Amino acid sequence: MKRNFEMADNTKLSQNEITLVERDVNPYGIALVNPNLVAKRGPSDLVQLAEEIQKADTMIHATAYNKLQVIAEQIKFLQKQAQKILLDAKTNKDLHHAACNFVKIPGNIYHLYERLSGQQYFSLVAPEEWSNCPHKHLGSFRLEQDHSWTPVNHLETKNKEIEVIGRILASSDVDYISNAIEQGPLITS
Structure with a gap:
């Protein structure tokens, strides 16, 4: 340059x-x-x-x-x-400090709500599964293997990233790695 x-x-x-x-x-x-x-x-x-x-x-x-x-x-x-x-x-x-009455397992999706008191908590029940949700829904997240959280609206991008990384780790083929690099960044956000 x-x-x-x-x-x-x-x-x-x-x-x-x-x-x-x-x-x-x-x-x-x-x-x-x-x-x-x-x-x-x-x-x-x-x-x-x-x-x-x-x-x-x-x-x-x-x-x-x-x-x-x-x-x-x-x-x-x-x-x-x-x-x-x-x-x-x-x-x-x-997110890890939000109240929760169950053991969170990586790979599962959890829904974050906020009570009128301001307490945030995780639930297994999605907002659309409630007949009348009494609390404010703050978002839904998947717990990843490294215990980070991915918002549900970013799951498609995250899944593609995990797939590419998995193929790179499973492959010892240098050409595959070079092609993956040429395709651009793994994360497009």
């Missing part, structure tokens, strides 16, 4: 910033015929060298900027994921 990058400082490099290779007029102890002409550079060579160094510096800054921008986007994504995890944990904790 490339980004446009503009250098804030477009100053030219001075000759002091250009590092040239030291001249050796006696390489390996052999005297040169004309030491003044060996490895001598003209003024245009120094300008080209300075331009090349400045171009390299600009590209290094642009590359670093682009990479840091990608990391910043990943940090934002991870922050959103962390917020979602914390919200889900709070919701799951609140």
Whole structure:
């Protein structure tokens, strides 16, 4: 992912910033015929060298900027994921603390109600099974194997996610895993 990058400082490099290779007029102890002409550079060579160094510096800054921008986007994504995890944990904790007079079994659907007193409780009776429901229905949830709760209106998505994960775990076929990844995220919410 490339980004446009503009250098804030477009100053030219001075000759002091250009590092040239030291001249050796006696390489390996052999005297040169004309030491003044060996490895001598003209003024245009120094300008080209300075331009090349400045171009390299600009590209290094642009590359670093682009990479840091990608990391910043990943940090934002991870922050959103962390917020979602914390919200889900709070919701799951609140649901587990609702009053209940039976043992909850993973895989079953339970219905959350609220009495006039404000007490929330789980029931096995769905709102449509009551002839006249005396309490406010807050939602229906399935208890998952990891003891998290899934709202009934998200069951189809959750079931697809569980199915894909089950196939990935059961398969040692790398192509299947690659195809599953190419199909996109498991959760579309």
